Amino acid sequence: MRLLVLGGTQLLGSAVVRTALDSGWEVTTLTRGRHGTPPPPVDARFGDRTTAAGLDELGDDEWDVCIDTSGFVPTYVRLGAQRLAGRVGRYVFVSTVNVYPDWPEKPLGPDSPVSDCPPDAGPDDGDYGYLKSGCERAVLESFPDSTTINRSGLIFGPQDNIARVSWWVDRVAAGGEVLAPGRPDQPLALIDSRDMATWMLTAPPGAFNVNSRAGTQTFDSLLTTARDVTGSDARFTWVDDGVLRDAGVEPWTEMPLWLPEAGHAWDMGVAGAYETGLRIRPLAESLADVWEWVREHGLPTGEGAERATEQEKRLTRAREREILDNL
Known part of the structure; x- marks a missing residue:
């Protein structure tokens, strides 16, 4: 072919x-x-x-x-x-x-x-x-x-040039007290780029929403799996959305994946993609590969990154510590 x-x-x-x-x-x-x-x-x-x-x-x-x-x-x-x-x-x-x-x-x-x-x-x-x-x-x-x-x-995976999921993997790997936004059970729906690629090679004509099924991932599963695959000693302090808003934390850009008013952001009908062959690998496998990539290449920053302004706004460790100390 x-x-x-x-x-x-x-x-x-x-x-x-x-x-x-x-x-x-x-x-x-x-x-x-x-x-x-x-x-x-x-x-x-x-x-x-x-x-x-x-x-x-x-x-x-x-x-x-x-x-x-x-x-x-x-x-x-x-x-x-x-x-x-x-x-x-x-x-x-x-x-x-x-x-x-x-x-x-x-x-x-x-x-x-x-x-x-x-x-x-x-x-x-x-x-x-x-x-x-x-x-x-x-x-x-x-x-x-x-x-x-x-x-x-x-979409996430190795060679992530936007660094949303990989930012979290890198932060969790550093260990210590980690500011976790909102609720542990906050749904997420992420897809490994390699799973999407496999599906596209043989997918039939038509329009499809392509992602993991809603409810199969949460913010807690993302962070705890990242801790498992990196072997860190990270411990998570879950901070209410309102507290983060009052602290002026900018959703999505300063704190990736955090959407305090997400509505149905992660709720998309994906049955058609699954019926035509989409398969999602275990989150642990994806995050382990992301961590391997980050260790070798680091996170994209500045002009070398896609959407560089978003990269530059990421929550700093000093600001994270300030928010946690004020709880």
Whole structure:
């Protein structure tokens, strides 16, 4: 099988490349070359997918599957999809649950409404989720019967370039008293990039919410599993949401994964993905691999990290200690 990956060097893209190679696929990537080079024997091509000249690097080759991990702007996604029409058997587009305007206020089901962004929208025509919905439409124009839309939840794993889950693993590994936000039973729903990659290689056409099942993970299971796999002496002090708000802690960015008014953020209908082959590995396996990666590479920071401003806002140990001392 021949696979084209648009992207291929960051968290999800690299997982797709490694998974496909391990399964015996022939892999081609198109990247800008800003985040390293895919491993051999990948046919690594370099070009800006937002331009016709960049897409020329794909030549006239054909592939069984294209997995698009890097599309964010409809007009650019449309340009690439039109160029690949008739040359790709199935197009997998990595979208997001942010395409649902009711998320996270309402639970997501198969009939939940999606934002109505046009397929020719530009980078300044809306926010992230709105533009992703336009990207979906851009792909469907060229691949009306052979598009798989992956409306992904929160992805983590080795080579995490945003460092939300890995930030927690690193903090727990340092041991001592750890400020744990809100309630131990607060639901989470996270998906290992490698599990998502495996599913995408063989998923059928259609639109799917792709994540772990709601209720199978909690904040407590995340932290205690991180303690187990790192062998730390961490002990958790659970601090009420109101206390953290009063202290001015910024949800999600300063304290990753903490959503004090989460609503149904982690409640998304994923039955379709499971029925078509999605499998989630044990959390301990994922976190052990994350910890191995962090020990070898550290956490991304500053300009080298995706969403660098978010990285720079992470809760410092000094601020954590100040909040705990004031309880």
